[in-house]
Amino acid sequence: MSKIKFAVLPGDYIGPEVMTEALRVLNVAAGKAGLTLETTVADVGGAGIDNHGKALPDSTLDVCRAADAILFGSVGGPKWESLPPKEQPERAALLPLRKAFNLFANIRPGLLYAELTDASPLKTNRIPEGIDIVCIRELTGGIYFGQPKSTTTLDNGEQQAIDTMVYQTSEIERIAEVAAVTAKARGGRVCSVDKANVLETSVLWRKTVIDYFAKNHPDLELSHMYVDNAAMQLARDPNQFDVLFTENMFGDILSDEMAVICGSLGMMSSASLGTEKNSHGHPFGLFEPAGGTAPDIAGMGVANPCAQILSGAMMLRYSFGQLELAEQIETAVRKTVTEDGLRTGDIAFGRDPVGTTAMADAIIGNL
Ligand code: IPM
Ligand code: MN
Numbered sequence: 001m002s003k004i005k006f007a008v009l010p011g012d013y014i015g016p017e018v019m020t021e022a023l024r025v026l027n028v029a030a031g032k033a034g035l036t037l038e039t040t041v042a043d044v045g046g047a048g049i050d051n052h053g054k055a056l057p058d059s060t061l062d063v064c065r066a067a068d069a070i071l072f073g074s075v076g077g078p079k080w081e082s083l084p085p086k087e088q089p090e091r092a093a094l095l096p097l098r099k100a101f102n103l104f105a106n107i108r109p110g111l112l113y114a115e116l117t118d119a120s121p122l123k124t125n126r127i128p129e130g131i132d133i134v135c136i137r138e139l140t141g142g143i144y145f146g147q148p149k150s151t152t153t154l155d156n157g158e159q160q161a162i163d164t165m166v167y168q169t170s171e172i173e174r175i176a177e178v179a180a181v182t183a184k185a186r187g188g189r190v191c192s193v194d195k196a197n198v199l200e201t202s203v204l205w206r207k208t209v210i211d212y213f214a215k216n217h218p219d220l221e222l223s224h225m226y227v228d229n230a231a232m233q234l235a236r237d238p239n240q241f242d243v244l245f246t247e248n249m250f251g252d253i254l255s256d257e258m259a260v261i262c263g264s265l266g267m268m269s270s271a272s273l274g275t276e277k278n279s280h281g282h283p284f285g286l287f288e289p290a291g292g293t294a295p296d297i298a299g300m301g302v303a304n305p306c307a308q309i310l311s312g313a314m315m316l317r318y319s320f321g322q323l324e325l326a327e328q329i330e331t332a333v334r335k336t337v338t339e340d341g342l343r344t345g346d347i348a349f350g351r352d353p354v355g356t357t358a359m360a361d362a363i364i365g366n367l
Contacts, residue, residue, distance in 0.1 A: 001280060004030055004037050004320055007067040009044040009060065012089065013293035014303040015073030021305035021360035022071070022312045028364050029329050033322070040067065045075025045089035055092035061100060068278035069319035070097070071312055072288035077295040098140055103272035103286055104171070105178040106137040106251065107314070110238065110258040111267065115338040118349045119263025122235070133241045134182055135258050137251025138175040139272055141167055142201070144248045167201045167247065172208040178273065179245035180217040186242055189221045193230045193246035193254065205247060227254070234258060255290075264346040265291035266304025267337075269311040271318050278319060287315040297345075301355045304344040306333050309363060332366035340366070 008023065010016035023039065030037050042060040043051050052059065055075070064070050075089040085091060097103070112120055114130035146164035154160050176192070183190045192209045194202035206224055213222045225233065227250045233240060234257055246254060259268050268290035273283040289307030297303055310333060317326035336342050342362045345353040354362070 001320065001322075002035060004035050004316070004322075005067055005279075006037075006039060006069040006071050006315065006319070007060075007064045008039045008041045009064075009070060009072045010041065010047075011044050011073035011075040011093075011293065012046040012079075013074070013077050013295045013298035015045075015075065015293055017298070017301065017356055018289065018303050018305040018308035019071070019073045021356055022308040024360055025305075025309050025329060025332075025363055025367070026312045026316075028367055029316075029325055032328075032367065033325050035322075035325075039071075044072070045093045046077060046080045047075075048093065049080060049083075049087075049089060055087065055089045056096050064097070064101070068280060068282075069284060069315050070101075070286040071315055072286050073308065074289060074291065074293040077293045077298075095144070097286060098272065099145070101284055101286065102140060102275040104138060104140045104275060105175055105271075105273040106139040106255075107178070107182065107271040107273065107318075108135045108137065108255045108258065108290065109133075109269060110135060110262045112262040113334060113338050115341075116263055116267070116347055119267075119347055120261055122238070122261055126237070127239065129239070131238050131262050133238055133258065134186070134243045135251060135255045136175065136179045136182060136243060136245035137255055138167075138171065138245075138247045139251075140248075141171045142248035165199065165201045165247075165249075167204060169204065169208045172205050173212050174275070175245060176209050176212045177216070179243050180213065180220055183220055183243040184217075188219070189223070189242035191223045191225055191230070191241055191244040193225050193227050193244055193250055195227050195250070196224070197226060201247070230254060231257060234261060238262075259290050264304065265289075265307065266344060266346045267306050267310070269307050269314050271311070271314040273318060280320060282319050282321050285315065285319045287311040287319075301357065302345050302353065303356050304346050305356050305360050306337065306344075306363075309333055309360070328367060329363075332363045335366045336362045 010019040112131035146166035196202040313329040316322040
């Protein structure tokens, strides 16, 4: 491998700002390993709507199809909030991208450096060592995509809306496998989250997970938790989890809860892996920060670039098999924030905050 070829979809507001810095960091890291980046930039989200009339323009999809991975920024903001929900940048860009590339496995690390515990709303004496967990969310099934999905008017004039939660064993097994592989590289503990006391899909989920682990991963420690309890346990003692995995909507909610518990959204990266392999034989994936477009600080040069940079590291690991390179970037980010104590405003806590570019410069210095 000599080229790292990926699509760059910066998106809106702070998206392009942090993307610029992430690309600088990736360029330096790749260069040191004798690799070159080959990137194609395309509009997505609000930029897609403004320039092409669609949050996910066909031309952008083509750029993604020709690439080995997608590095995604953030989309959406006040400018497009009056559009119908279906056309709004977040939903109209992310959901079709997930479907188009079968991005079924969403990996969201919940990482809080011990030095940043002040960023967490939890009592910091409860998490003295920081937080290190992973939430794995099924991303292309369940109630998000199940049919029928409709809004109709009944005979009595009332409106009725229907969403359908559907899962098949193969969909459950493939996300269980991602959870298992992730746990093997970590603490070896997997907690499957469901609502098997109420939902048919969850009864199938739990049975399938139990059978799958018994057959394929008997060495891992598997547990099960109802989603309402999982929400409480996450707030009570996040480090009781190693890897937790769950269906689409539960994962949407729990991963946001995990993000807030881990402090700043500016530090949270994520990966969405597809069923297809790219030209290197690794999973095609989309990699994005969890934080969103932060319109209030856009254009000010103060956004935290770490989440975007760490998402780039995840891309190198999962879609290009560059484990060492990914780790070097992660280590450089950690050192910059912890030992060097450089902080953007979101994680400053009384320190003088540095800007987006200065943060990236320091990370590059640590590479
Ligand atoms: C996420 C987002 C999306 C989701 C929205 C924007 C469609 O909340 O990636 O978690 O619900 O999946
Ligand atoms: Mn969400």
